[in-house]
Amino acid sequence: MTTETLASSTRVAAPKVKSELMQQRIRAARLFLIPMLVALAVVAGWPLLRSIYFSFTDASLSNLEAAQWVGFGNYLRWTVMESGAVRYRGLLVDPAWWNAVWNTVRFAFISVAFEAVLGMVVALVLNAEFKGRGIVRAAILIPWAIPTIVSARMWSWMLNDQFGILNDLGMRLGLLSQKVAWTATADTAMTAVLIVDIWKTTPFMALLILAGLQMIPKDIYEAAEIDGVHPVKQFFKITLPLVRPALMVAIIFRLLDALRIFDLIYVLTPNSSATKTMSVMARENLFDFDKFAYGSAMSTMLFTIIAVLTIVYIWLGQVRFDGGDR
Amino acid sequence: MTLNKMLVAMLTSVTLVAGAAQAAELSIVSGDTGNGLEFLRGQLDKFEASTGHKVTIVPMPSSTTDQFGQYKLWLAAGNTDIDVYQTDVIWAPQLADQFLDLTDAAKDVVGQHFPSIIESQTVNGKLVALPAFTDAPALYYRKDLLEKYGKSVPKTWTELTATAKEVMDAERAAGNAEMWGFVFQGNAYEGLTCDALEWVKSYGGGQIVEADGSISINNPQAAKAIDLAASWIGTISPQGNLAYMEEESRGVWQLGNAVFHRNWPYAYSLGNGADSPIAGKFDVAPLPAGEGPDARSAATLGGWNVAVSKYSPDPEAAIQLALYLSSAEVQKERALNQSNLPTIQSLYDDADIAAKQPIIPSWKEIFQNAVPRPSAPTQVKYNEVSSLFWSAVHATLSGNGTAAQNLEGLEADLTDLKGSAW
Numbered sequence: 001m002t003t004e005t006l007a008s009s010t011r012v013a014a015p016k017v018k019s020e021l022m023q024q025r026i027r028a029a030r031l032f033l034i035p036m037l038v039a040l041a042v043v044a045g046w047p048l049l050r051s052i053y054f055s056f057t058d059a060s061l062s063n064l065e066a067a068q069w070v071g072f073g074n075y076l077r078w079t080v081m082e083s084g085a086v087r088y089r090g091l092l093v094d095p096a097w098w099n100a101v102w103n104t105v106r107f108a109f110i111s112v113a114f115e116a117v118l119g120m121v122v123a124l125v126l127n128a129e130f131k132g133r134g135i136v137r138a139a140i141l142i143p144w145a146i147p148t149i150v151s152a153r154m155w156s157w158m159l160n161d162q163f164g165i166l167n168d169l170g171m172r173l174g175l176l177s178q179k180v181a182w183t184a185t186a187d188t189a190m191t192a193v194l195i196v197d198i199w200k201t202t203p204f205m206a207l208l209i210l211a212g213l214q215m216i217p218k219d220i221y222e223a224a225e226i227d228g229v230h231p232v233k234q235f236f237k238i239t240l241p242l243v244r245p246a247l248m249v250a251i252i253f254r255l256l257d258a259l260r261i262f263d264l265i266y267v268l269t270p271n272s273s274a275t276k277t278m279s280v281m282a283r284e285n286l287f288d289f290d291k292f293a294y295g296s297a298m299s300t301m302l303f304t305i306i307a308v309l310t311i312v313y314i315w316l317g318q319v320r321f322d323g324g325d326r
Numbered sequence: 327m328t329l330n331k332m333l334v335a336m337l338t339s340v341t342l343v344a345g346a347a348q349a350a351e352l353s354i355v356s357g358d359t360g361n362g363l364e365f366l367r368g369q370l371d372k373f374e375a376s377t378g379h380k381v382t383i384v385p386m387p388s389s390t391t392d393q394f395g396q397y398k399l400w401l402a403a404g405n406t407d408i409d410v411y412q413t414d415v416i417w418a419p420q421l422a423d424q425f426l427d428l429t430d431a432a433k434d435v436v437g438q439h440f441p442s443i444i445e446s447q448t449v450n451g452k453l454v455a456l457p458a459f460t461d462a463p464a465l466y467y468r469k470d471l472l473e474k475y476g477k478s479v480p481k482t483w484t485e486l487t488a489t490a491k492e493v494m495d496a497e498r499a500a501g502n503a504e505m506w507g508f509v510f511q512g513n514a515y516e517g518l519t520c521d522a523l524e525w526v527k528s529y530g531g532g533q534i535v536e537a538d539g540s541i542s543i544n545n546p547q548a549a550k551a552i553d554l555a556a557s558w559i560g561t562i563s564p565q566g567n568l569a570y571m572e573e574e575s576r577g578v579w580q581l582g583n584a585v586f587h588r589n590w591p592y593a594y595s596l597g598n599g600a601d602s603p604i605a606g607k608f609d610v611a612p613l614p615a616g617e618g619p620d621a622r623s624a625a626t627l628g629g630w631n632v633a634v635s636k637y638s639p640d641p642e643a644a645i646q647l648a649l650y651l652s653s654a655e656v657q658k659e660r661a662l663n664q665s666n667l668p669t670i671q672s673l674y675d676d677a678d679i680a681a682k683q684p685i686i687p688s689w690k691e692i693f694q695n696a697v698p699r700p701s702a703p704t705q706v707k708y709n710e711v712s713s714l715f716w717s718a719v720h721a722t723l724s725g726n727g728t729a730a731q732n733l734e735g736l737e738a739d740l741t742d743l744k745g746s747a748w
Contacts, residue, residue, distance in 0.1 A: 061402040062423055089742075161566025162504070162578055181566030184512075186724050270514040270569050271391075271713075272720050287395040288713070290420070290706040 048303065054296035061292040074297035091297045096273065097281065101305065104277040107190065108258035111197045116251055118198065119205025124239075126206065127213045144203040152267035155196045159183050159268075186274035193265055193275060197258070205250050212246025213239070248317050252310065259306045278302045349378045350643035354410040354632075357386040357393045359573050360596045365663055373650050379643050389571055390414045391515045394709065397421070404637045409644035410651075413455050414516075415446055415629040416701035416708060422449035425633040429453040431645045438654065438670045446698065447631055454633055456652035459666035461628030462693035463524070464610040464685065466579060466587040466597070471497065482621075483528065483554055483614045486586060490562040493585045507562025509575040510588040514720040517571055519699060519712045520626040521588060522719040524613055525551040527697045530620025534715055535700035535740070539748050543715070544737035547618050552729035556722050568723060580604060588613065590628060594685045595665035610685055612692055627696035629669070661686055667693055704748045714739050 018026075055074055059067035076090040091097055126137055143151065158165050161181035170176035182192040216239065224234050262279035269275040271284075282302060286295030356366055363385060370381045384407075386393050397411055401424035413421065429436075432453060436444055439457055447455045465486075467479055475493050480486035490507025497505040511517035527533055531548030535541055559567060567575070572589060579587035580596065582603045587593070591610075598605045612623045632648040634641060650656060657668040658676065665683045667690075673679060674690045701708040718736040722729045 061398060064402070160574075161564055161569075162581075162583065179564070179566075181564060181569065184566045184569035186726060270720065271717075272514045272724065273717065274724070283395070284713070287399050288391065289710040291710070 051296045051299045051303075054293055055300040057293050059293045059296065060290055061287065062290075064292070067293070070293070074293050075301075091294065091301060096276075097278075097298065097301075099273055100276050100278050100281045103190070103275060104259055104261065104279075105309075107194065107197075107261060107277065108255055111194055111201070111258050112251060112254045114194070114198045115202050115205045115254055116247065118202045119209050119250070120247070122202060122206035123209035123213055124235075126210055140206065141203045143200045144207075146200075148200065148263045149267060151200055152196065152264050155192075155199075156183060156268050159192055183269050186272065189269045189272075189275045193268055196268065197261070197264055200264075201254060201257070205254060208250035208253070209243060209247055212243040212250075215246070216242045252313060255313065256306060256310065259309065260302065278305070349380060350640040352379055352381045352409045352638075352640065352644055352647055353384055353407055354381055354412070354647065355384045355386050355393070355397070355408055356412055357388050357390070359388045360576075360592060360664075362592070362664060365660070369651070369656050369659060373647060377643075377646065379647070381647060384408060388573060389515055390517075394420075401635065401637070405635075406637045406639050408635055409638040409640065410647050411455075411633045411635060412458065413631045413633045415443075415460075415627060415631065416516075416699050416712075418447050418454045418631075419449050419701060419705045420708060421633070422452060422454045424636055425454045426636050426638075426641060426645065427452045427454075428456055428634065428645065428648065431649060432456055432652075435649065435653070438672065439652075440669055440671060440694070442694075443629065443669045446627075446702075455631035456633075456648050457629060457631050457669035458652050459630055459657065459660055459664075460669050460693050461590045461630075461667060462625040462689060462696040463520070463588055463590050463613060463628070464594070464625075464689070464692075465613045466589060466593065466608055466610055468582075468585050468604065468607055469609045470607045471585055479609075479611045480586075480614050483525070483551070483616055486614050487554065487558065487562060490585050494562060497585075504581075504583045506564055506578060506584045508558060508586040508588075509563060509567055509570065509578045509584045511571055511575055512559070512563070512567040512720070512723055513569050513571050513574075514716050515571060516712060516716070518716040518719055520628065522552060522555070522716065523626050523697060523699060524588075524624045525555050525616070527624035528613065528622060529616030530618045530622070531616075533697055533700060535703050535711060535748075537700075537703055539703045539744075541737055541740045541744065543740070544733045546730075547616070547620075549729040549733055550618070551616055552719055552722050552733070555719075556725070556729065559723050559725075568720065582607075591665045591667055591685055591689060595663065595683060625692050625696045627693065627698045629667075707743060707748055710743060711740060714743070 054064075054067065056069060056071060057067035058070050058073075072090075074091060076088065076092045078086050078088045080086050122140060126133065126140070146154075157163070159167075159182040161167060161179050161184065164179075164182070166182070167176065167179040171179065180188065182188050220238055220242075221234065224238060229237070260279050261277050262283070265275050265277055266280055266283075271280070278298065279302065282295050282298035284295075285291045285298060289295075354366075354370070356363060358366055363383065366383060370383065374380060386396065394414070394417060397413075397417075398421070400408060401421060411421075411425070429452065436453070440460070443457045443460055444453070447453060447457065465479075471493050472479065472489070475496055477489045477493065480489050486508065494505050494507040511521050523533060526543070526548040529547040529551035531545055531551055532542035534543045559565060564578070570578075572593075575584075575587060576589055576593050576596070578584050579589070579593070580602055594610060596602065597608055613625055615621045615623045632651045634644045634648050638644045652669070654668075654670050654673065657666075657670050658673055658679065660666045661668050661673060661676075661679045662682050665685060667686060668674065668679075674687050680687045699708070700711060704711045714736055718732040721727055722732050726732075
């Protein structure tokens with residue numbers, strides 16, 4: 001339904017004079033959109049505005065009504081000490097917060113990069129004609145279908161240092177000289193989280209890319225084959241440019257998702273600075289500590305950072321996309 | 327409720343007078359480990375039979391840190407779904423506003439409990455929760471292995487380090503490749519605060535924040551204690567110990583893969599369970615002492631309590647349940663089945679308990695000398711204090727800076743957090 005209304009509204013935009021019928025259709029389309037807009041405002045808009053509001057107050061979870069306006073105090077405040085030196089406090093100068101931001105951004109970029117490449121490979125395989133393709137397509141989606149908490153628990157057992165199957169296999173095959181505590185040590189914890197996340201979300205990426213691949217007309221490849229174009233060249237000259245819009249959308253979906261990673265890290269690794277992400281830290285401040293306002297400031301910053309990164313991504317993507325036309 | 331049930335209830339319950347005129351539907355949360363859930367269900371069945379109320383258990387994660395976050399959220403939202411909360415001993419000051427005052431309801435039974443425990447659950451004259459059991463950890467050791475290698479039970483942490491290493495190496499050489507010397511709770515959570523407080527206190531390094539609110543953690547004795555613990559990781563304790571909570575460490579221990587183990591008394595009955603490979607092969611001792619002027623054996627005070635939500639739609643029935651769960655009857659069952667330490671003084675002289683769980687009478691003195699975590703002086707900021715402390719310790723254990731460096735940073739962070747007053 002949405003696509004139809006979209007199509008009709010774009011169609012009517014072209015002729016300057018709108019007929020009575022067209023105007024009626026636009027009104028109807030707007031009417032149909034209202035329920036969704038209301039739902040969005042209630043479940044997304046209102047909580048977001050509340051979080052932003054609380055980030056400018058000194059709210060405490062046990063008494064939200066008594067919140068007092070403190071301006072930007074949660075973000076940055078300073079006191080001038082007797083010696084004349086200035087001491088800065090607040091989220092913007094909190095090293096623990098910036099460490100969490102770095103952890104999150106690093107996680108997001110590495111995981112999405114791997115997922116994009118692996119997802120493309122999987123999609124190409126699934127796009128080829130072979131026997132039992134339907135079954136393979138369904139099977140490959142299983143990691144994506146398992147709830148994250150369940151797969152995180154499952155992996156935490158497989159990665160367990162004493163009883164884990166990965167250590168057992170590694171030892172038996174002679175790949176490991178001693179059992180490794182994958183999730184416990186700071187050096188390997190992030191790698192473990194990345195492995196699980198890539199395992200889980202590559203199918204999602206593959207699915208979106210596959211949809212893009214199937215839009216590419218087959219006759220282009222036939223023409224290329226007749227001209228004797230090498231398959232690798234076919235991929236870079238035909239497949240990649242044509243699948244790019246789908247790929248870009250898939251990447252942005254994953255990027256948004258990865259930047260607010262919470263469950264996997266919360267379940268899989270110790271609550272240490274090596275893997276703590278923005279969401280984990282915001283939750284901790286909101287609920288565990290008596291710092292609801294500070295946690296709200298973190299949520300607001302998280303929202304801002306994701307928004308900025310998304311805008312930058314879309315902008316950069318468009319620059320390259322339209323580059324030839326300018 | 328049928329007349330029949332009413333009669334049964336009237337006959338069996340003395341608390342009924344308060345009014346079980348109609349049956350209530352209650353919910354209680356439980357983050358119990360081991361076979362704790364099963365045990366709780368059994369006790370609730372008895373409660374249901376005698377009162378006619380219905381009680382549903384809402385299972386929670388076993389990590390006390392995880393539980394707290396959830397409860398705080400529910401309570402702040404005025405959630406009416408949960409009537410009775412099981413609360414950690416450290417939570418009383420932070421959640422006091424959200425629980426009912428049980429002073430009146432418990433005035434007849436309060437005298438049975440140890441006064442110090444009742445005091446820990448009293449905030450500004452309000453009795454926030456009733457004690458269900460108390461906790462003071464033990465050093466579990468494999469008596470068969472110590473005998474085999476002619477070792478005595480270590481009295482100090484240094485001795486423990488040496489003995490653990492020797493026995494572990496000998497066992498490994500004998501073909502038991504999975505053997506480790508010592509397992510404890512090293513994950514970055516409340517449990518590490520307990521373990522590390524014991525190390526620090528045993529070396530005479532104070533208790534993080536003293537009763538008067540002064541920050542004492544940055545001192546050489548504390549650093550020495552934590553540095554020693556850091557030396558265990560990768561030598562006598564597995565690397566994975568950095569991610570162990572109670573149940574993970576008990577897993578290694580109960581499979582027979584550790585010489586020493588630090589845990590709460592609940593691991594005693596589980597370790598002696600019918601399916602346990604180490605049943606009868608281990609014993610418990612007080613935790614080792616440190617070295618230095620004020621060195622002593624130190625155990626962190628734990629324990630769980632039952633509190634009634636002020637948002638409970640049926641507070642009378644909920645209070646009845648809280649009273650029941652803290653009663654001598656249930657505490658005795660708990661002691662017998664779960665080897666949880668009772669909070670009722672007379673149970674320490676109970677012959678049945680002494681026969682079945684010998685750890686309990688001998689633990690009376692230890693828990694009475696146990697060290698409280700600084701939840702009283704730091705009040706609502708306790709969770710953050712604890713989090714800063716365990717983060718500093720976890721960093722040191724992970725080899726990320728020395729104890730002295732991390733404790734210096736910790737002191738600065740705590741001073742900031744404290745501001746002018748806790």
